[in-house]
């Protein structure tokens with residue numbers, strides 16, 4: 001069964017829309033991920049998650065995966081290390097996503113799941129989707145892939161707290177060791193940038209177990225703790241086995257959510 005949107009013919013797209021097919025849109029970014037991971041790390045995670053999710057649910061839900069949106073918006077702090085390709089303004093990214101979603105709606109699709117893997121994207125994607133909902137009465141879901149691994153993250157992680165800082169730390173490095181090991185240079189990984197600042201307002205680790213954590217605060221990591229190497233966390237602790245456990249949890253969580261989303265959204 002073909003799962004790739006861009007490989008269909010025009011009449012097949014029409015038939016897919018009539019079947020109320022779910023569209024999965026992977027969104028990444030091209031930016032530095034330390035000295036040990038490729039700059040398309042977020043694209044790899046978004047794409048692999050989207051494809052694996054589609055393969056897992058396709059027997060129950062008609063599904064197509066779009067090509068990955070590989071360019072996004074990043075803050076200039078990242079530009080200190082070569083490799084960044086960014087929109088100058090976040091508004092451009094909002095417009096790109098809005099137009100992409102509006103085109104899908106014009107083609108007759110109403111159920112759209114965004115699989116995002118870049119930390120600067122959630123607020124931008126949410127704004128685009130709020131406007132789409134307001135203009136078209138179509139309500140895409142925005143998801144952050146790393147957040148879907150939280151069910152097992154605290155159990156399978158090998159690093160101390162501050163080692164899974166959300167950017168090229170143990171978590172992303174482990175995922176790439178599992179998904180694309182040929183792109184990872186473990187001999188260049190460094191533990192210089194373990195996130196030392198951790199409070200209940202700034203957990204400093206995506207699998208934080210700090211009790212009474214207060215969610216809903218945005219406070220840029222780049223402003224709270226400077227990074228020496230472009231990493232937040234401890235990639236030296238990463239293994240492919242941890243990456244496999246995180247990825248399987250992500251897919252499990254996505255499958256459950258996708259069934260609920262597809263069933264519930266009109």
Ligand SMILES: [Zn+2]
Pocket residue numbers: 033041042117118119166167168172
């Ligand atoms: Zn990343």
